[in-house]
Amino acid sequence: MSGSSSAFFSRHPPPGGLTDNDPDSMDERKHRILLQRMERLRESVKALRARVEDLKAANRALRKGSEFHRKLLDRIPSPVLVLQDGKVAVANRAAHLAVGYEEEVLTGRRFLSFVHPEEVKRAASVHRRLLAGKPLPDRYEARILSRDGVAKPYEIVVARILYHGRKAFLLSLWGLEERLAAEKARVTEERMKAVRAMAAGVADAVGGCLERLCSGIAEQTESDLETWTSALREAVEICERLSVLGRSFREQMPAHEAGSLIREAVARVCAAGPAEHPxxxxxxxxxxxxxxxRVAGEREALVQALREVVTNAVQAAGDGGNVYVSAEEEAGRVQVYVQDDGPGISPEIGEGIFDPFFSTGEGRGLGLTLARSVVEAHGGSLTYASKPGRGSTFRIQLPISPQVPLKRPRRARRSIKGVSLLVVTDEDLVGHFLCRFLSSAGARVRTVYGAAECLRVLKRKRVDAVLLDLRNNGMRHAVLLSVLKRRDPAPRVVVIAPAGQDPVQEAWRHVDLVLESPLVVDRVPERIAGALSPTRRSS
Structure with missing residues (x-):
């Protein structure tokens, strides 16, 4: 001790001229230094005690805040999770109930183990990219598996946070079962509403035609023949229009010049007499x-769709009005504009103009519905713009068909050898003779007696052409003519009609060949062969 003290005082000389040779001064100096050290130690202990008290208070506050936040999380009705390193660090009570695990089991498990296997890859990609700071939507949908293996759909909202000073994810899970059920109920209600409107319209349209037909049959007067015919034709036309609404067209269809389609549609509208469309x-x-x-599609369907839009514009323009039909190319699509200077369409009416059987006049309300269905089935769109008092403009967009080299036309058939013919005739001598003659010419002929038997045969067997004898039962086969052309693939239709009858009337618009009676039998095989050639119509 003495050695160390002497060394200390040798480095720090005492004040006032004291030297190492003075024993009293040395002891006093040592005592004073020890007192100073003790005082400093007491102050350090006091500061440490105060620090400990502060830490205890902070710990109590932290524990109290943690309990408060825990209670707050448990009061949230939707599952909330905190993920760190891909594992569940915190989960509220709703999360425990959703997955069916207790807190000690759920905490520490990987979150992706609760995601449906089909969606694990997508969820992992979202979390990985969000952790890297890449811009992504802050929510995604996934199915979460419970302990018993039941998958429930959730919308997961993700937020990046810091948890204990490290990066983490805060996940809020919102159940989609009720939302999906409500959406399904809404869609079902809209479909049922549309079905009810369709059923009411069909009942009113077809029912009126059948009522007129039945009343005429009950009276059985010769003057009502025209009434029966018009009612039957109207019912057939309504059924044909309705069949187009649910029809799917082939993927590969022939291309037609857009201008020829528009001109044919306009010609049909202008050719309609005042009695049909006053x-x-x-x-x-x-x-x-x-x-x-050129646009690819079924020619008759496209012409009918264009005709319906032009007819609607003509009806809106009224007597003395003007309708302008224009067409141009834009961005790989043909744009057809149909403008009228009529009264325009109010917003209230515009909401339902494409709905079936919606009409503000005397029409059936199927024209624009049919047009839109056909255009959309061909990959296009039908929209309109209108201001009350300033007319309306309907725009039809159709994709342009790519140009393909024209093929050389095949040579027309000159023989019916091997051709499958289905002959619908009465049990008379002329019918039997015609069938035998066609068989001798090489055709495979099958004879049926009536429309019902004809349709039964067509369900089981495909034929090249159907020959209908309309000399005695023209009205009875009128419906059969429209049914045959709705088949896919549709057979060629050949009819035998009395001389002098108009072959372009509405019931015969799908006929491929008309043979006038009395027949020139020697020319029948050649003319049937011509009807089966690429040139479809002949008369």
């Missing part, structure tokens, strides 16, 4: 076609 008599239709492109 409001169309005074409207002036002008066409401005600035395109020669």
């Amino acid at each position: 409001a169309e008599a005074g409207a002036d239709v002008k066409t401005y076609l600035r395109t020669s492109c």
Whole structure:
């Protein structure tokens, strides 16, 4: 001790001229230094005690805050999770109930183990990219598996947070079962509403035609023949229009020049007489076609769709009005504009103009519905713009068909050898003779007696052509003519009609060949062979 003290005082000389040779001064110096050290130690202990008290208070506050936040999380009705390193660090009570695990079992488990196996890859990609700071939507949908293996759909909202000073994810899970059930109920209600409207419209339209037909049959007067015919034709037309609404067209269809489709549609509208469409008599239709492109599709369906839109514009323009039909190419699509200077369409009416059987006039309300269905089935769209008092503009967009090299036309058939013919005739001598003659010419002929038997045969067997004898039962086969052309693939239709009858009436618009009676039998095989050639129509 003495050695160390002497060394200390040798480095720090005492004040006041004291030297190492003075024993009293040395002891006093040592005592004073020890007192100073003790005082400093007491102050350090006091500061440490205060620090400990502060830490205890902070710990109590932290524990109290943690309990408060825990209670707050447990009061949230939806599952909430905190993920760190892909594992569950915190989970509220709703999360425990959702997955069916206790807290000690759930904490520490990987979150992706609760995600449905089909969606694990997508969920992992979202979390990985969010952790890397890449911009992504802050929510995604996934199915979460409970302990018993039941998968429930959730919308998962993700937020990046810091938990204990480290990066983590805060996940909020919102159940989609009720939302999906409500959406399904809404869609079902809309479908049922549409079905009810469709059923009411069909009942009103077809029912009126059948009522007129039945009343005429009950009276059985010769003057009502025209009434029966018009009622039957109207019912057939309504059924044909309704069949188009649910029809799916082939993927590969022939291409047609857009201008020829528009001109044919306009020609049909202008050719309609005042008795059929009284409001169309005074409207002036002008066409401005600035395109020669081609569109792929079924020609008759496209022409009918264009005709319905032009007819609607002509009816809106009224007597003395003007309708302008123009066409141009834009961005790989043909744009067809049909403008009228009529009264326009109010927003209230515009909400339902494409609904079946929605009509503000005397029409059936199927025209625009049919047009939109056909255009959309061909990959296009039908929209409109209108202001009350300023007319309306309907725009039809159809994709342009790519140009393909024209094929050389095949040579027309000159023989019916090997052709499958289904002959619908009465049990008379002329019918039997015709069938035997066609068989001798090499055709495979099968004879049936009536429309019902004809359709039963067509269900089981495909034929090249159907020959209908309309000399005595023209009205009875009128419906059969429309049914045959709705088949896929549709057979060629050949009819035998009395001389002088108009072959282009509405019931025969799908006929491929008309043979006038009395027949020139020697020419029948050649003419049937011509009807089976690429040139479809003959008369």
